[in-house]
Amino acid sequence: MLNINYTFHWNQAFQALPQMIDGALITLQIAVLSMIIGIAIGVPLALAKQSSIAPLRWFANVWIEVARNTPALFQVYMIYFGIPAVLQLVAGLFGIDFRALGINIFYLDSYWAVLVGIAFNNAGYLAETFRGGLRAVPATQTRAARSLGFGAFDAFRLIVLPQMFRAVFHPMTNQMVWAILMTSVGIFVGLNIDLTGVTQELNARTFRTFEFFALAAAIYYVIAKIVTGGARLIAWRLFRY
């Protein structure tokens, strides 16, 4: 069954390791930035979903449902193709025709498309995480804090928030790993500086697909393990109870 007429050239792949590590750093950069944006948007989105103002609720619902029910690649495409299209549409309303001006913008820069697309995805998933976190702290905790004379804000800050943080910490770690793995879809919008992109460029030059991508897989695995291991360490230090 296994009759391989192929010589593996691992050396070639290992020589490219520094380039691939540089790519991995870009991957991490995109993932970290997309998480920061995702958290910053996810919190208000979670609150908006519980809001009594209907349009706010609809907006949050649409965002969360699209983020959770469509492929991440679709969301990156929406940013990549969609934002320039919307820009042209808006410009068209003001009577500006980009094509007549000799400007052709059909795509957003791939780095930004991936970053914004994944941030969009993170925000949708994290909004649900935060909603769960809010529910994880019983109302009686607030009541107990208020009965000791804490004001509403202090009760939230000192009693509810720390407990909420514990409830969302693990799902947030998972989302971070997800974000790292998701960045690989950048290859479909021409991103060539992240780990997958760099690997693909090397592959295109050498046709050593298996060796290069196997090494890339190993690097992704190591990064994922460092993130989960680090998170476990932080959780162990932070949540002693």
Next chain:
Amino acid sequence: MLGTSVTWGDITFMMTGAGLTLAITFWAMLGGTLLGIVFGLIRSHSPWYVNYPMGAVLDVLRSVPLLIQFILFNSFQSIAGWGMNPFVVGCVVLAAYTSAFCTEIVRGGIQAVPVTTRRAARSLGMNWAQDMAYIVLPLGTRVMLPSWIGLTLGVMKDTALVYAIGVIELLRSSQIIITRKPHEALLILAIAGLIYFIVSFPVSRLGAHLEKKWREND
């Protein structure tokens, strides 16, 4: 159509892609679930020296981008001269990937049944298989089914990545049309998004509904 340059031919092309998306999802879920049940049973009933290595291998599948798994396996099978077509490669890789998640779902379902309940079953004279069939399965299903539905939705979304090995599923077909008609990007993406949504929204609602219903009964 709608005064745009998107033709019925384009729509049909996308629908064909959507069909492939569903077909890959089906085979991947079938294979992944069967493997997941087997692996899950092994993991919950085996000593640590079987359990740990198995867990580690399955964990690799969850810690490497699926996209890269497609490319790797595709390149490996071509090196080995197996001559699989991209559709089959897609199904095989996605099934393996799915099995890693399904294993954890099955394990979680079995663990969710209290030991005391199972001991009670065994003390009534039930054997292992009867305990599994009449006690663990019905109780565990309540825990497993909502997660399994979530997994199905996840796998359907993940099929988008078989693009990497040249299968023209829904998203790839959309992208091809966009390349030809860049001015219609918004409309084409909206149609693609709508198709994903039409398939996954009812399923995700069903999952949420089941979860809620079963929680209320507890």
Next chain:
Amino acid sequence: MIEIDNVRKSFDSFEVLKGVSMAVEKGEVVSVIGGSGSGKSTMLMCINGLEPINAGKITVDGTEVHAKGTDLNKLRRNIGIVFQQWNAFPHLTVLENTTLALRKVLGKSKAEADEIAKKQLNHVGLGDKLKVYPGKLSGGQQQRMAIARALAMEPKYMLFDEVTSALDPQLVGEVLDTMRLLAKEGMTMIVVTHEMGFAREVSNRVAFFKDGLIHEIGSPSQLFESPERPETAAFLQSVL
């Protein structure tokens, strides 16, 4: 002095308190007995303003609790409350649970707060559990910690809301002992309880609650031995 004057309180269309009046003097221990859902607990929540009221008036040392300008946070410092579900803060150690409000609400230094907290925790018999998280304590210990946490604020009044109802029977005694000690020291207390023996032994007066009203209030011997109202007699018969 706590004065409750003709207080009415509804949740949606359901009236829980239907005109409750009662006064508690300084140094008095008043037990409140009655069936579940009769409004006893709601009355306690109203006293420290955790629940708004629909009609009537509650004053604590002359301050009207539900008046517009009342600083509830300030008021609550004088009224300690302990709940049925002890409500320990799970992310803080026993010592931190007890010192948090001292430091953040009363603005005491860490050393000062620690000293007060240690004294109160010794008082309830938890002096050796300072660094332990509540999750590692028994229900009775958590409940005693909740009492110490409330006492550390040096309140003038203590409200107890069925504090032993959620405890295993063998843990009830230690919590009641702590409360007995407090009563002996002259703390003003309102105790909502199902422990008739405790109510009889410790209270100056006992109030019987039914369907949102106080049907009878009097000394323990009078209420337990020769109740005036048939409802009181029927209730006592059912629980004793």
